[in-house]
Amino acid sequence: MVVNKIKRIGILTGGGDCPGLNPVIRAVTRTAILEYGWEVVGIRNGYKGMYNGDFVELTLDSISGILHEGGTILYSSNKDNLFDYQVEEDGKLVNKDVSDVGVENIRKMGIDVMFIVGGDGTLTSARDFARKGVKVVAIPKTIDNDLASTDTTFGFSTAVDVATEALDRLHTTASSHHRIMVLEVMGRYAGWIALHSGIAGGADVILLPEIPYDIRNVARTIEERKARGKNFSIVVVGEGAKEIGGDITVREIIKDSPDPIRLGGIGIKVASQLEKLCGNETRATILGHLQRGGSPSSSDRILSTRYGVEAVKLAASGKFGNMVTLKGDHMSYDSLENVIGRKSKLVNPNGELVEAAKSMGIGFGDE
Numbered sequence: 001m002v003v004n005k006i007k008r009i010g011i012l013t014g015g016g017d018c019p020g021l022n023p024v025i026r027a028v029t030r031t032a033i034l035e036y037g038w039e040v041v042g043i044r045n046g047y048k049g050m051y052n053g054d055f056v057e058l059t060l061d062s063i064s065g066i067l068h069e070g071g072t073i074l075y076s077s078n079k080d081n082l083f084d085y086q087v088e089e090d091g092k093l094v095n096k097d098v099s100d101v102g103v104e105n106i107r108k109m110g111i112d113v114m115f116i117v118g119g120d121g122t123l124t125s126a127r128d129f130a131r132k133g134v135k136v137v138a139i140p141k142t143i144d145n146d147l148a149s150t151d152t153t154f155g156f157s158t159a160v161d162v163a164t165e166a167l168d169r170l171h172t173t174a175s176s177h178h179r180i181m182v183l184e185v186m187g188r189y190a191g192w193i194a195l196h197s198g199i200a201g202g203a204d205v206i207l208l209p210e211i212p213y214d215i216r217n218v219a220r221t222i223e224e225r226k227a228r229g230k231n232f233s234i235v236v237v238g239e240g241a242k243e244i245g246g247d248i249t250v251r252e253i254i255k256d257s258p259d260p261i262r263l264g265g266i267g268i269k270v271a272s273q274l275e276k277l278c279g280n281e282t283r284a285t286i287l288g289h290l291q292r293g294g295s296p297s298s299s300d301r302i303l304s305t306r307y308g309v310e311a312v313k314l315a316a317s318g319k320f321g322n323m324v325t326l327k328g329d330h331m332s333y334d335s336l337e338n339v340i341g342r343k344s345k346l347v348n349p350n351g352e353l354v355e356a357a358k359s360m361g362i363g364f365g366d367e
């Protein structure tokens with residue numbers, strides 16, 4: 001019954017891009033057209049496109065060949081909060097709530113349901129549009145894997161693969177030169193990418209935002225390796241890692257971004273401290289946006305497809321104001337109110353994975 005009321009859906013991607021966005025767009029479009037006979041409209045550049053009316057018709061043809069492509073054919077933005085949007089009025093720049101303009105634009109386009117793909121920021125706006133009466137179905141995305149309502153987000157596995165490959169490559173050059181190699185990876189305040197790639201890439205030390213470290217403990221782990229005849233070491237640092245009693249390292253503040261802090265620089269700091277303490281030549285690599293670009297892994301393609309198909313089914317059954325989730329191996333959903341109300345999902349310092357790593361002799365700098 002609900003199905004018959006939907007004729008046209010819209011889809012937008014917001015926040016930092018990540019591998020898997022194109023497979024989600026493809027899954028939503030194909031399922032909507034093939035299973036339900038709906039029309040699909042893409043909204044370009046995240047919420048900015050909703051404000052400017054930047055819409056594009058999505059057809060089976062136009063989404064063909066994007067499954068393996070990184071990025072998003074709809075583009076993305078981590079600025080442009082329509083509830084607090086910068087506009088020019090009487091020659092002055094002022095911030096205003098222009099969300100009604102966005103709602104009116106999608107109404108004029110005949111969009112019955114909005115599919116919104118994003119992380120905590122994008123989904124905060126999605127919740128606010130749902131509160132205004134827009135029929136919203138949300139799909140979680142972030143390489144950081146820090147959204148609490150779902151077990152795993154797409155993009156994470158690809159980011160971990162990229163970081164793991166970087167560690168494999170750093171290993172050989174570290175060994176040739178008896179160096180300490182420090183790799184800084186993304187993740188904001190969550191250490192998932194650092195922990196997973198560190199284990200997969202055989203790191204000797206993993207520094208996480210969730211486990212503040214003492215650099216002397218890190219140096220001791222490296223010295224113990226040297227005593228066993230290993231004169232090189234690999235350290236993975238999550239960008240949000242900090243010393244015990246210390247602060248996060250901020251790279252820059254992006255003023256017009258609702259989440260203005262950009263982390264970065266901790267890898268260089270750790271490398272220079274270790275060079276002094278251990279005496280080995282030390283180099284730092286900041287992996288940066290290589291983790292976000294490029295083709296999604298096969299598991300991310302599958303996960304994105306599952307999220308996309310499930311989101312369309314959720315809309316067809318009239319369950320609006322929800323985000324699709326993965327719980328164990330089951331697709332489910334949670335209300336956007338709950339999703340946004342929850343704290344970020346962080347690494348448990350006493351969890352099984354950290355304990356397993358410690359059992360393997362990996363140092364975390366805390367002891």
Ligand SMILES: Nc1ncnc2c1ncn2[C@@H]1O[C@H](COP(=O)(O)OP(=O)(O)O)[C@@H](O)[C@H]1O
Nearest residue numbers: 015016078079080081118119120121122125258
């Ligand atoms: N607190 C907020 N309230 C409403 N919208 C927000 C908020 N934070 C971010 N947004 C909007 O969500 C989008 C993406 O934000 P960002 O946090 O950078 O990415 P992500 O969705 O990956 O978390 C931007 O359009 C931004 O304006």
Ligand SMILES: O=P(O)(O)OC[C@H]1O[C@](O)(COP(=O)(O)O)[C@@H](O)[C@@H]1O
Nearest residue numbers: 015016119142143144186187188262
């Ligand atoms: O691309 P930018 O603006 O430099 O932002 C970098 C940040 O975005 C991320 O890559 C992804 O974060 P989001 O999922 O919240 O967009 C973080 O890991 C990183 O700290």
Ligand SMILES: [Mg+2]
Nearest residue numbers: 119120121259
């Ligand atoms: Mg965010």
